[in-house]
Amino acid sequence: MKLHVNILEVKNLKIYFHTSDGIVKAVEDISFEIEKGKVFGIVGESGSGKTLTAVSILKLISWPGKIMGGKILFNETDLLTMDEKALNNIRGSKISLVFQEPASSFNPVFTIGEQIVETVLTHQGVSRSKAKEITFEYLKRCRIEEVKKTFYDYPHQLSGGTKQRAMIAMALVNSPELIILDEPTTALDATIQVQILDLLDEIIHKENLSILFISHNFGIIARMCGRVAVMHKGKIVECRDTKSLLINPKEQYTISLLESVKALSW
Amino acid sequence: MAVAASLFILLILIAAILAPVAATCDPSATDSRSVLTPPSKEHILGTDRLGRDIFSRTVYGARISLFIGFIAIGMAVLIGIFIGAMAGYYGGSIDTILMRFVDTMLCFPTIFLILAVISLLGPSIFNIMIVIGATNWMGIARLVRAQVLTLKERDFVAASKVMGAKDSWIILRHLIPNAIGPVLVSATLGIGGAILVESALSFLGIGVQPPTPSWGNILMDGRSTLGVAWWLTVFPGLFILFTVLSYNILGEALRDIAEPRLKR
DSSP, rough: OOSSEEEEEEEEEEEEEEETTTTEEEEEEEEEETTTOOEEEEEOOSSSSSHHHHHHTOOOTTTTEEEEEEEEEEEEEEEGOOOOOHHHHHHHTEEEEEEEOGGGOOOOOOOOOHHHHHHHHSSSSOOHHHHHHHHHHHHTTTTTHHHHHHHHHOOGOOOOHHHHHHHHHHHHOOOOEEEEEEEETTSSSSHHHHHHHHHHHHHHHHHHHHHEEEEEEHHHHHHHHSSSEETTTTTTEEEEEEHHHHHOOHHHHHHHHHHHHHHHHH | OOHHHHHHHHHHHHHTTTTTHOSSOOTTTOOSSSSSSSOSSSSOOOBBOOOOBHHHHHHHHHHHHHHHHHHHHHHHHHHHHHHHHHHHHOOOOHHHHEEEEEHHHSSHHHHHHHHHHHHHHHHHHHHHHHHHHHSOOHHHHHHHHHHHHHHSSSHHHHHHHTTOOOHHHIIIIHHHHHHHHHHHHHHHHHHHHHHHHHHHHHTTTTSSSSSSOHHHHHHHHHTTTTTTOHHHHHHHHHHHHHHHHHHHHHHHHHHHHHHHGOOO
């Protein structure tokens, strides 16, 4: 028996954009792996390819972007060679994703509850009333007060924090094996950020989830992630244990990135 | 204005649905003793040259005219949404082909196209509905496409894809419900237009065929006796005028609600 089981292995991933001005290498030959039950972080400035990497895991890159090579092994099967139908079975049930912007992640014309119930129905062969029960349970688990009211509310009736909690509930509802959190707190203000991070912390440890956590904030990465990769211009500059990376950064880019944080908190 | 218009539409709708109750006489019963009588207590809108009660014929005519208007526009909306959603969502060559088809359809002068088709297929209520529907969907298709193009980039569509939703699901549940506002406005305005086209066709004699009454053919019926019996043309004409006007006013009111920035 292997000691470490990797839930996700990204190998030599390349994503290029074919524009009229030539090829833009948005992600160039990156590799990393996420151990089962661990939180892995990707940190980097805007445009470094963090989100693109996350989205590519679910093969949701649209033209003119294209995955040019590499492998994405999820439980040792390559997602890039799968057909759409098989992928749809993985999206949302085995791997789910929480976006940065809770305000626009829900469809404005349906209630929150309805949208979560549908996610359950897409992947679990349960009745509508059972799906509703599951939804209630997960909304409660995500520490939403007034679960009943929230269930029947439309997205515009909720605050950003509550919407993001509902979004996390939606990501959890099919008990996925891997959750990708794409800057889940960036659009929220500081006090709500702390609450959401507390909630994530609690859920991650309680349910022993595997997480890919994307952020540009070293403070959040330091708090959440066991291992971290620093991305810059589509490449992984440094990938190590978070603690040793923070205390003892080796690459010049990591050092300057950390310097900028220090300059801010000064 | 909009309230008055909606009330008028509602009144006509109720009259049309309850035509057998609302009509005072049988619309096709002739009466040789009272031919071309002016409006009176017995026949409130008068009678035509066969002694038929104009009020009853107008009420039954409303049934036919509104029915054609609704079904024709309903058809146009369905075709328009389908074509527009396909073109907007899939883009690329599908978009190009569908939209060039729309452009081609828009090049035909509608009324001549309708005339040509009706003279080929023969006039019947069914054919008229089909043909009006088939020549009115292009505007709606363009509207829906434009909406879908912006909506499909929104996060909730991406979120739905992430959750493993199929294309058909995304189009039906996420895109179309969010694009429906302007379509409703366009459809409401379209119903007035469809009623007008039906009346014009019936007036030309290639629409609804007598003895079935429609507003257009009642109008045509009265044309030959316009000099002696004004009530034969004026009343059905007024009904057409006010109904079409009401739909236009209602449509514009809906647009003001949907797009407040356009409000003057």
